[in-house]
Amino acid sequence: MIWRLVVLGGVCVCLVAAEGSSRAGRTVTFHRTRQDGSPRQVRARPRRDTSSPPGASKLSHGPAFSPCRLPLTAAEHKVLDDNTHETGFNGDDGSYVILTWVGDGTGVVLVLSTISVPINTFLDGGSSRLYRSTDYGKSFHDISHRINNTFIKEEFGVSVGPGSSVILTADTPVVDNPGGIIFTSADAGATFKLIQLPFHLDQPITYHFLNPDYLVALSIDGGLWLSLDFGAKWTKVHDGVHSFSWGAGVNLFFSCSRVDTVEADERGDLVLKGTRDLGKSFATIHEDIYSFGYIGAFLFFSVMEDSRSPRVMYFSSDQGDTFSRALLPSASTEQFYSILDGDVDMLFMHVDNPGDTYFGTMYTSDDRGILFSRSLERHLFDGHRKSDFTNITSLRGVYLTNKLDEDGRIRSVISFNRGGMWRQLNKPENVDCGEQIKKCNLHIHGEHSRNNMIVPMLALSEPSAIGLVIAHGTVGDSLSSSQHPDVFVSSDGGYSWRGTLRGPHHYSILDSGGLVVAVEAQRGGQVRTIKFSTDEGQCWKSYNFTEQPFFFAGLASEPGTKAMNVSVWGFRPEEDGQPMWVTVTIDFQSLITRECNKRDYEEWLAHSTEGGDAGRKGCVLGVKETYRRLKKQSVCRNGKGFAVSKKQSPCLCTRDDYLCDYSYYRHTNTSECVRQPNAANKTLEVCLDGEEDELLTAGYRKVPSDKCEGGFTPQLAVQTVVRPCGVKPSPSPPPEPAPPGTVFDTPRERLVLILVCAGAGAIVLVAIASAFLAVKRVVYSNRTPVYRFSNLQIQDDDNSVTADLESANSSNGTVCQHDSDDDLIG
Incomplete structure (x- = not known):
């Protein structure tokens, strides 16, 4: 069996427990790849990979632990038996199955079962079957007639958007048909409408974040198409398009060739454009781009300023009105950039090291995406361009990753x-x-391990399950691929951990963390048992959910973690060699019947697990957060109406809440930001509208998204002296020698960034700048600036959208980039 990645509603989701929009569904695809009907089993086993980093598979075994197991009572067993529902799909249904949840809390599940290739014409062959459930997967009805038994594409056949919208893409021959066919449903699959497209799709149709009527599609000939009425009518808005992405509001960005054909230009010679009015007019943002993306509030793109130069990164935090070159190392053709994560306040960026090193440097940005701080050296990024970087969504500010040490x-x-x-x-x-292990830490398996089939799934956390993290790992000196990984759980966001299940498992979080379920990843056998815990994995009970075991394909639950139904998917080989697809849905709501009351909850101060200054305990990024969360010993139901409750209180500011500003660094023997010795004065000069501004700084800059109040307040005596450009200040004394160990690489634009690690793990920023970063639309003379700004050049195209458009709500949510790590930004 092979697990596939499916894109829906602009959100990237994977097979099990992937995070998605609360307004969108979640899709799971199961394959049977052997055509002779014999099962291909899911295996979670170590495998030596020749492309793995050196030393990755020569590590020691970790120590054992004893999981807590509780017996299932006869009464509990009967309740679960009465509320477990098994559905079998006919053996001729095909070689793969796509499962999709539709809507938020609707209970609607769509299952598309299809063979690998169409055996008849797309309208009368009946080569795909569509099933629908309205009771969370307990029962299904065949609704194939609603789509005329049309053969649906395997690659991106099912897309679920905001609300209850669904799009099915039919597989039609390109030669015999002027365009493709889609089926649209606005009522969660109760009815479908057939639409003949004027083009053939090259990739899945992309929904707008908030308005399901706004659709964007890319055709196989590079045409960018837009629909404003949920696919009923389509208008081509541009030719020669390579990739596109929604921005905030109705902003739409795309890269295209200089002449309107995809083949005409190569990567690095593309033009980045944007439209604010859904295709009526376009603005050229930048030329010579390699690729681009949009995440959080940032538009970013890599630029090849000539064919022989390395790529450099540019960012815009105002939808492309202005943009700036980021203070990051350039990347040669053998290197790449990768945006790891981002929001409206900052970005995490990985810059690959030259050569096949399997690591690079991770940087974090300021709130404009311009100044980047060196965050982590030797960050692991393996030969498949897979990163182990993980955002722990159950607690603010927590991130987990792996590094490749020397x-x-x-x-x-x-x-x-x-x-x-x-x-x-x-x-x-x-x-x-034990004494034989000198360095004993927990190490978590990430994407690198899943890609090498060592673990079946990655670390799991959910925003509604405060502090809860479930992950595969090993204990010892370093990450081991020579032993089976075990499952570990943290209830405080990663500060403390405990072993909870031996061996690899598939797991899912239900009822906002009040229930955790797991199915063991069997090496060669079939599954019939599910484990569940009501105390965040401290103890587990086991239930045999079927009398006839089957080969496991996936563990699936409704998006949002509020449901208490979980479906176990798989297939049984039949005597005729065809698979019998099976889903078993278990309703734990009938077992855990009591609704939680006030006594079942406790007040919990986040980030307070470890000691420290009593006044600063729990302070992270200037705020203390106290959550109301379920006690581990409470066996009750949070329910669909559960909402995370927290109280915030600001912390007094300290120097830890500030970064050192440009031309300053944090001295190793003090927490103060001190002036870089070679900086002659405190002046940062810019040329704005023909006049030169001179600004002064006291040397401190608050960390992005930090909300501390009072306490330490640097005296930011910022002064401005305005004079005509070209009038230079009086001569300054020559710069003093740099301190030992400082490396300068001074280009002609005279802008240098030095990153120094100070004591206690603090990140120190030192920059000598001849331009002030916060100023936009700067006019430079007689030199090439590091920061380049450009006004948008508006042009009207004949093929504009003529419909009357209403403004959509602005959105700064994270968007799934269409490019992979290989070509996201180069």
């Missing part, structure tokens, strides 16, 4: 302050490493 070993590190400082994970509390 000894060739992979070690896990965690940050609790958005990349400001990284450290190794603590040893699990119920694991005794």
Whole structure:
């Protein structure tokens, strides 16, 4: 069996427990790849990979622990038996199955079962079957007649958008048909409408974040098409398009060739354009781009200023009105950039090291995406361009990743302050490493391990399950691929851990963290047992959900983690060699019947697990957050109406809430930001509208998204002296020598960034700048600036959209980039 990645509603989701929009569904695809009907089993086993980093598979075994198991009572067994529903799909239904949840809390599940290739014409062959459930997968009805038994594409046949919108894409021959066929449903699959497209799709149709009527599509000949009425009518808005992305509001960005054919220009010679009015007019943002993306509030793109030069990164935080070159190392053709994560306040960026090193440097940005701080050295990014970087969504500011140390070993590190400082994970509390293991830490398997089939799934966290993290890992000196990974759980966002299940498992979070379920990833056998826990994995009970085991394909639950139904998917080989697809849906709501009351909850101060200054305990990014969350010993139901409740209180500011400003650095023996010795004065000069502004700084800049109040307040005596450009200030004394160990690489634009690691893991920023970063539309003379700004050049195209458009709500949500790590931004 092979697990596929499916894109729906602009959100990237994977097979099990992937995070998606609360307004969108979640799609799971199951394959049977052997045509002779014999099963191909899911295997979670170590495998030596010749492309793995050196030393990745020569590590020691970790220590054992004893999971807590509780017996299932006869009464509990009967309740689960009465509320477990098994559905079998006919053996001739095909070689893969796509499962999709539709809507939020609707209980609607669509299942599309299809063979690999159409055996008849697309309208009368009946080669695809569509099933619908309105009771969370307990029962299904065949609704294939609603789509005329049309053969649906395997690659991107099902797309679920905001609300209850669904699009099915038919597989039609390109030669015999002027365009493709889609079926649209605005009522969660109760009815479908057939639409003949004037083009053939090259990739899935993309929904707008908020308005399901706004659709964008890319045709196989590079045409960018737009629909404003949920696919009923389509208008071509541009030719020669390579990729596109929604921005905030109705902003739409796309890269295109200089002449309107996809083949005419190569990457690095593309033009980045944008439209604010849904295709009526266009603005050229930048030329010579390699690729681009949009995440958080940032538009970003890499530029090849000539065919022989390395790529450099540009960012815009105002939808492309202005943009700036980021203070990041350039990337040659053998290197790449990758945006790891981002929001409206900052970005995480990986810059690959030259050569096949399997690592690079991670940077974090300021709130404009211009100045980047070096966050983590030797960040693991393997030969398949897979990163282990993970955002722990159950607690603010927590990120988890792996690094490749100089000894060739992979070690896990965690940050609790958005990349400001990284450290190794603590040893699990119920694991005794013994004297033979000198360094005993928990190390978490990430995308690198899943790509090498060592683990079946990645670390899991959900915003509604505060502090809860479930992950595969090993305990010892470093990450081990020579032993089976075990499952570990943290209830405080990653500060402390405990071993909870032996061996690899598939797991899912239900009822906002009140229930956790898991199915063991069997090496060669079939599954029939599900494990569940009501105390965040401290103890588990087991239930045999079927009398006839089957080969496991996936564990699936409704998006949003509020449901208490979970479906186990798989297939049984039949005597005729065809698979019998099976889904077993277990309703735990009938087992856990009591609604939670006030006594079942507790007040919990986040980030307070470890000691420290009593006044600063729990302070992260200037705020203390106290959550109301379920007690572990409470066996009750949070329910559909559960909402995360928290109280915030600002912390007094300290110097830790500030970064050192440009031309300053944090001295190793003090927490103060001190002046870089070679900086002659405190002046930062810019030329704005023909006049030169001179600004002064006291040397401190607050960390992005930090909300501290009072306490330490630097005296930011910013003064401005305006004079005509070209009038230079009086001569300054020559710069003093740089301190030992400082490396300068001074280009003619005289802008240098030095990143120095100070004591206690603090990140130190030192920059000598001849331009002030916060100013837009700067006019420079007689030199090439590092920061380049451009006004948009508006042009009207004949093929504009003529419909009367209403303004959509602005959105700064994260968008799934269409490019992979290989070509996202180069």
